[in-house]
Structure formats: C-alpha cells, structure tokens
Amino acid sequence: xxxxxxxxxxxxxxxxxxxxxxxxxxxxxxxxxxxxxxxxxxxxxxxxxxxxxxxxxxxxxxxxxxxxxxxxxxxxxxxxxxxxxxxxxxxxxxxxxxxxxxxxxxxxxxxxxxxxxxxxxxxxxxxxxxxxxxxxxxxxxxxxxxxxxxxxxxxxxxxxxxxxxxxxxxxxxxxxxxxxxxxxxxxxxxxxxxxxxxxxxxxxxxxxxxxxxxxxxxxxxxxxxxxxxxxxxxxxxxxxxxxxxxxxxxxxxxxxxxxxxxxxxxxx
Amino acid sequence: xxxxxxxxxxxxxxxxxxxxxxxxxxxxxxxxxxxxxxxxxxxxxxxxxxxxxxxxxxxxxxxxxxxxxxxxxxxxxxxxxxxxxxxxxxxxxxxxxxxxxxxxxxxxxxxxxxxxxxxxxxxxxxxxxxxxxxxxxxxxxxxxxxxxxxxxxxxxxxxxxxxxxxxxxxxxxxxxxxxxxxxxxxxxxxxxxxxxxxxxxxxxxxxxxxxxxxxxxxxxx
Amino acid sequence: xxxxxxxxxxxxxxxxxxxxxxxxxxxxxxxxxxxxxxxxxxxxxxxxxxxxxxxxxxxxxxxxxxxxxxxxxxxxxxxxxxxxxxxxxxxxxxxxxxxxxxxxxxxxxxxxxxxxxxxxxxxxxxxxxxxxxxxxxxxxxxxxxxxxxxxxxxxxxxxxxxxxxxxxxxxxxxxxxxxxxxxxxxxxxxxxxxxxxxxxxxxxxxxxxxxxxxxxxxxxxxx
Numbered sequence: 001x002x003x004x005x006x007x008x009x010x011x012x013x014x015x016x017x018x019x020x021x022x023x024x025x026x027x028x029x030x031x032x033x034x035x036x037x038x039x040x041x042x043x044x045x046x047x048x049x050x051x052x053x054x055x056x057x058x059x060x061x062x063x064x065x066x067x068x069x070x071x072x073x074x075x076x077x078x079x080x081x082x083x084x085x086x087x088x089x090x091x092x093x094x095x096x097x098x099x100x101x102x103x104x105x106x107x108x109x110x111x112x113x114x115x116x117x118x119x120x121x122x123x124x125x126x127x128x129x130x131x132x133x134x135x136x137x138x139x140x141x142x143x144x145x146x147x148x149x150x151x152x153x154x155x156x157x158x159x160x161x162x163x164x165x166x167x168x169x170x171x172x173x174x175x176x177x178x179x180x181x182x183x184x185x186x187x188x189x190x191x192x193x194x195x196x197x198x199x200x201x202x203x204x205x206x207x208x209x210x211x212x213x214x215x216x217x218x219x220x221x222x223x224x225x226x227x228x229x230x231x232x233x234x235x236x237x238x239x240x241x242x243x244x245x246x247x248x249x250x251x252x253x254x255x256x257x258x259x260x261x262x263x264x265x266x267x268x
Numbered sequence: 269x270x271x272x273x274x275x276x277x278x279x280x281x282x283x284x285x286x287x288x289x290x291x292x293x294x295x296x297x298x299x300x301x302x303x304x305x306x307x308x309x310x311x312x313x314x315x316x317x318x319x320x321x322x323x324x325x326x327x328x329x330x331x332x333x334x335x336x337x338x339x340x341x342x343x344x345x346x347x348x349x350x351x352x353x354x355x356x357x358x359x360x361x362x363x364x365x366x367x368x369x370x371x372x373x374x375x376x377x378x379x380x381x382x383x384x385x386x387x388x389x390x391x392x393x394x395x396x397x398x399x400x401x402x403x404x405x406x407x408x409x410x411x412x413x414x415x416x417x418x419x420x421x422x423x424x425x426x427x428x429x430x431x432x433x434x435x436x437x438x439x440x441x442x443x444x445x446x447x448x449x450x451x452x453x454x455x456x457x458x459x460x461x462x463x464x465x466x467x468x469x470x471x472x473x474x475x476x477x478x479x480x481x482x483x484x485x486x487x488x489x
Numbered sequence: 490x491x492x493x494x495x496x497x498x499x500x501x502x503x504x505x506x507x508x509x510x511x512x513x514x515x516x517x518x519x520x521x522x523x524x525x526x527x528x529x530x531x532x533x534x535x536x537x538x539x540x541x542x543x544x545x546x547x548x549x550x551x552x553x554x555x556x557x558x559x560x561x562x563x564x565x566x567x568x569x570x571x572x573x574x575x576x577x578x579x580x581x582x583x584x585x586x587x588x589x590x591x592x593x594x595x596x597x598x599x600x601x602x603x604x605x606x607x608x609x610x611x612x613x614x615x616x617x618x619x620x621x622x623x624x625x626x627x628x629x630x631x632x633x634x635x636x637x638x639x640x641x642x643x644x645x646x647x648x649x650x651x652x653x654x655x656x657x658x659x660x661x662x663x664x665x666x667x668x669x670x671x672x673x674x675x676x677x678x679x680x681x682x683x684x685x686x687x688x689x690x691x692x693x694x695x696x697x698x699x700x701x702x703x704x705x706x707x708x709x710x711x712x
Contacts, residue, residue, distance in 0.1 A: 062390075062391055063390075064391070093396075097393060097395065100390075100393045101393050103391075104391070104392075105391040107384065107387070107388060107391075111384045111387065111388035112388075113385070113403055114407065115406040115407055115410075115485055115486050124392075124402060125392035125393065125394065128394060128398050128402060129392065129393050129394055129395075129398070157486060159486060173392070174391070174392075177392060177393065327690060328686065331685065331686050331689045331690045332647070332682050332685045332686055332689070333647040333648070333649075333661075333681075333685050334647070335648075335650040335651060335661060336650055336661065336682050336685060337682070339661070340678050340679070340682060343668070343674050343678060344674055344675055344678050344679065347674065347675055421553065425553070425554065425555040425556070426555070427555075428555035428557045428558055429555075429651075431557075432557075432654060439555070439557060439558055442558065442561070443561070446565060452561075452566045452568075452569055453562075453569055456558060456562035456566065457566075459558050459562075460554045460558055460562060463553070463554045463555060464550055464553050464554050467554070468549065
C-alpha cells in the first residue's frame with residue numbers, strides 16, 4: 001500500500017503526472033524516481049540516447065508494463081494504482097480498463113491488425129470496447145482517415161500499404177478512441193526517409209488544429225524543435241534537462257545534453 | 269485375370285471401403301480440431317492448473333502409440349462398462365490422438381503471433397477475451413494452416429488402423445479380398461493407389477485452397 | 490473388471506522381453522531408414538533428370554500412403570514373386586523405406602536451411618566438395634535436422650505395434666497373445682501403454698535437451 005502519494009490530485013493540476021516513478025528490469029533501473037508533469041494541450045518531446053528510458057516512459061503510461069515504485073496520475077486520478085482505504089494499492093485489471101481508455105498510443109512498428117482493412121482497424125476498438133454502433137464508428141473512422149489523408153485506401157489491408165501509410169492509419173486508429181493524451185513512440189524511426197514527411201505533417205496538424213495533448217519520443221530534432229511546447233532530455237532513467245525548444249537546443253546547460261546534441265548534429 | 273478385369277470386379281467394393289475411410293477421417297477431424305482449439309488455448313492461459321491438465325493430456329496422447337490407444341478404447345473400455353461401436357472407437361481414438369498433436373500446433377501458432385499485436389490491442393483497451401477472439405485467433409489461423417495440413421494428411425493415413433478393430437474401411441476390404449483371392453499384389457497395390465489418389469489429388473489440393481483463402485483474408489493475393 | 494497385480498507381475502517378464510524386441514525393431518528399422526533417407530535424398534539430386542523425377546514420385550507415394558497397407562503389401566506380395574520374407578524382414582524393409590522417405594525430407598530441409606552464402610564462401614576459399622560438406626555444411630545442417638530426426642525416432646517406436654499385424658513378436662503382439670490365452674486384456678494392454686509412455690516420454694525430453702545443447706554449442710561457433 002502506498003501512502004506517500006495523494007489519492008487524488010487537486011483541480012487545475014496537470015493532465016499527466018509521474019510521481020517518483022521507478023521501473024526496474026531485474027537489476028537494471030530504467031526509470032529512476034521520475035517526476036514529470038504534462039499539462040493539458042501540451043506538446044512534449046522526449047529526446048535522449050538509446051537505453052535512457054524514453055520509450056519506457058510511454059510504455060508505463062500506456063500500462064503496457066507495471067511500475068515498481070511511485071504513482072502515475074491521469075487527469076487527477078491515479079492510473080497505476082487505485083484508492084483503497086486511505087492509501088493506494090496497485091490497480092487491478094478492471095480499474096486499469098476504466099482508466100486506460102484516456103490514453104492512446106502509436107507504435108514505432110505501426111502494429112496494425114493485418115487481417116483487417118484500414119477502415120476495419122479503425123472501427124474495431126470503438127465497436128468492441130466503447131460499444132459504439134457500427135454506423136457511428138464507421139462515420140468517425142472515415143472522418144479520421146480523411147484527416148490523415150488515407151480515405152482512398154480505407155478498404156486496403158496493411159500488407160498493401162507503405163510504411164508511411166500504415167503509420168497514418170495507426171494514428172487514425174488511436175484517435176478513434178478519443179484519448180485525452182496521445183503517445184507517439186518513435187513513430188518515424190521505421191520509415192523510409194521519403195515518407196517521414198507525410199507522417200510528420202499529420203502530427204503537425206493534430207497539434208495545431210486539434211490541440212491534442214501529446215507526448216512524443218523522437219529522434220527528429222528539427223521537428224521536435226518546431227512543434228513542441230517543451231522538450232525533455234532523458235539520460236539514465238532521469239530527466240537530465242528540460243525546457244522550451246529554444247532553451248534546450250540553443251542553450252543547453254547540462255553537459256550530457258550538450259554531448260548528445262553535438263553527436264546528433266555531427267551525424268547530420 | 270488381368271489387372272483390368274480385377275478392377276472391374278473388385279473396385280466397387282474397395283470404393284465403398286474408401287467411402288468409410290473418408291467418413292472416419294471427417295468425423296475424427298472434427299473431433300480433433302475441436303480438441304486442438306480447446307487444449308491449445310488451455311496451454312496458454314494464465315491458470316497453472318488448467319495449463320497442467322492440458323500438458324498432461326497432450327504429452328500422454330502424443331507419447332503413446334495410436335494403435336495401443338485404439339485397442340484400449342475398443343477392447344478394454346467395454347470391460348469397464350463403456351462399449352463403443354468400432355466406428356465410434358476409431359473416431360474417438362483418432363480424434364483424441366490427433367487432437368493432442370493439433371493442440372501443440374495451435375499453441376505454437378498463438379505464440380507465433382508477434383507480441384506487438386498483443387500490445388497494440390492492449391493500447392486500444394480491448395479486454396483479454398476480445399483481444400484473443402478478434403485479434404490473435406484470426407492471425408493464428410493463417411500461421412497454423414501448413415502444419416495443420418500435414419496433420420490432416422497424417423490423419424487420413426492413420427484411418428487405416430481402424431481396420432484392425434473391424435471397421436469396414438478400405439484397409440479392411442483389402443485384407444478381406446486378399447484372404448479370399450490371394451491376389452495380394454493387385455489388392456494391396458490398388459489399395460495403395462486409392463490412398464495415394466485421395467491424399468495427392470483430393471486432400472492436398474483442398475488444403476492448398478484453404479491456405480489461399482486465408483492468405484486472401486490478409487490481403488496477400 | 491478389477492486390476493489384478495499378481496497377474497500383472499506374472500506377465501511382466503514376457504512383456505519386458507517383448508519390449509526388448511520392440512526396441513530392437515525400432516532401432517534396426519531406424520538405422521535402415523537413416524541410410525535409405527540419404528540414398529533417397531541424393532537420388533533426387535543426380536544429374537539425370539529422369540532419375541530425380543522417379544525418386545521424387547516414389548518418395549511422395551510412400552509418404553502419402555499408410556504404413557499398415559505398405560506392410561501388408563510387402564509381406565504378402567513378395568511370395569507372389571517367389572521370395573518368401575519372414576515377418577521380421579518384411580517389417581524391416583517396409584519401415585526402412587517408409588521412414589527413409591520421411592528422413593530424406595528432413596535431410597533435404599536441413600541442407601536447404603544452411604544459407605547459400607556458406608556454399609559460396611567455401612567456393613571462394615577453394616575448398617573441395619568433400620571438405621565443404623564435412624567441415625562447413627553438415628555441422629550446420631545437423632542441428633536443423635535433429636528435431637525432425639528425433640521426432641521420427643520416437644515415431645518409429647510408437648509405430649512398432651503395427652508390426653504385430655504381420656506377426657512380429659513385439660509388445661502389442663505379445664499383449665494380444667496374452668489376452669487370447671488368459672482372457673484378461675486389461676493388464677496386458679494397460680501395461681503396453683504404460684511401457685510406451687515410460688520409454689517415449691524420457692526419450693522425447695532427452696531429445697529436446699540434446700537439441701538445446703547442440704544449439705548452444707553451435708551458437709558459440711556461429712553468430
């Protein structure tokens with residue numbers, strides 16, 4: 001039972017809060033007492049070297065993995081834990097399913113369902129999980145596919161789509177569930193260079209026109225700089241430095257941040 | 269008599285035996301598929317006891333000889349009060365035996381679906397049951413078709429054993445004809461040819477057609 | 490019908506002797522099959538296209554038809570051509586051929602599983618064909634073939650009861666005989682099943698361990 005953390009956050013607090021979150025894989029500590037707040041409608045980019053824990057931040061928020069210590073809050077309520085008496089206990093599956101619906105994730109490898117068309121991929125969860133009726137789900141899916149520019153290919157299976165096209169469908173699929181926060185896990189890392197742009201354009205429009213709260217793990221420094229409200233540099237399971245894009249990219253304070261940015265620039 | 273005369277006289281009887289062979293195979297196949305799905309799923313549940321039961325069943329029926337299982341059901345069960353017809357004994361023995369092999373194929377198929385698919389389904393907040401039913405099983409189907417096809421051909425061949433518990437299938441008819449005519453080469457040679465024809469020119473093309481159907485479902489043809 | 494332990498113990502010696510016979514039949518049959526498998530595999534790779542096709546069709550034919558029918562064919566047809574084969578000889582010939590076809594497919598799959606680039610590297614280093622096979626190809630093909638070969642070893646063992654139908658005095662045959670003599674089938678048949686389990690389960694487990702050990706050993710050499 002965790003009694004160090006509040007049972008509920010006060011009004012006007014962040015949309016997402018990581019409170020002293022620790023995640024270990026055996027002997028390896030991947031997240032080390034992480035404290036991070038994400039505000040409503042905020043666009044946060046997470047950058048850093050491999051193994052720094054960036055992807056794990058998204059994975060534990062999506063409840064794909066359990067945390068070892070600390071609590072994650074979503075929209076004021078605990079996500080990874082549930083209230084019991086005057087403390088918090090680890091959430092059971094029933095509780096998780098209630099809360100999880102507020103989070104959407106787009107994966108590096110797209111992970112579309114291969115036995116369904118693009119449209120079917122986007123209506124499956126709304127119908128099965130949200131209990132929507134088929135017509136309503138299809139209408140919404142069609143709107144979203146239009147939004148990501150994939151309306152023409154709505155009846156194609158993923159095997160007929162390029163990487164960039166699949167990723168755009170994956171974004172539509174996640175949006176169909178109307179999440180409060182969207183998690184983007186290196187969504188362009190598996191794409192050929194010429195199709196990266198089309199995916200970034202979709203994310204750009206989501207950010208500017210729809211004001212969605214997003215947490216993006218990325219290696220695309222230029223893009224991160226362009227659209228983020230805040231950039232976090234991760235190192236060894238902790239946030240080494242964070243700030244506005246201008247602050248972090250133009251005037252990094254931390255040595256490791258400087259090292260990393262230099263290495264990235266050299267590579268380009 | 270030459271071979272042609274032999275065929276004219278005896279092929280009809282062998283054909284009716286072949287019909288019985290096919291009947292046994294289809295009934296056993298239905299039972300085996302059902303068992304494969306149930307026990308394959310049992311092997312991957314989170315419950316250790318259920319996994320254990322499935323494990324014991326599978327290892328038992330894979331580790332013992334089909335003929336022994338067949339004889340046991342036909343000769344020993346009646347001594348314990350349960351008498352089954354030869355046909356039923358054959359179908360049940362074949363179904364239980366091949367169901368065990370099939371369960372391992374199903375299990376392998378489920379485990380071969382990429383972990384990422386499980387995660388994508390979780391991210392969309394599917395319940396465990398919905399995930400397995402709507403996302404994992406359809407993908408499993410495509411994966412298990414080739415090994416399942418092999419097992420089906422093996423099943424066709426294994427039906428010959430039911431002749432030993434007096435089911436009047438193709439093998440039984442062949443043995444009978446051999447005992448009465450002693451034209452062993454013609455009798456058993458023709459039997460071999462009929463089995464071959466059933467496997468090569470009927471069963472295998474059918475299974476191949478199923479694989480094409482499944483591939484089409486995933487948009488791959 | 491009740492299980493009678495005295496009877497079970499009484500027939501045990503005879504069952505054990507028959508078990509020895511069964512193991513002998515399985516072992517000898519498998520040894521023959523291993524050789525036949527090699528012959529059949531190479532028979533599909535000769536420079537003579539006709540030979541390749543004939544062997545290929547033969548392999549398909551034997552693989553697609555029941556062992557039981559083949560047993561009867563060999564046993565009863567040989568005398569028609571003047572050659573009287575004992576039950577044992579017929580059994581060995583049939584099993585050798587039947588499982589030889591399975592093993593030839595296992596060998597073929599294992600050889601194809603070795604990356605083409607390995608052959609090319611040997612050619613580039615100017616190794617002789619014999620050396621290529623001996624030191625590069627076969628060591629890599631072996632772990633690939635092992636699971637299949639192991640499965641068929643267990644498979645041959647479990648198919649030995651079929652030999653009873655043409656009179657080979659193995660386990661099933663002995664159980665039948667005991668049942669006919671004493672009118673008690675419960676103990677003999679159950680003991681046959683138990684003996685099969687006792688032999689094939691540890692064998693299967695041991696084979697899996699062997700596969701893992703070979704894979705581990707190879708892993709240190711290869712990747």
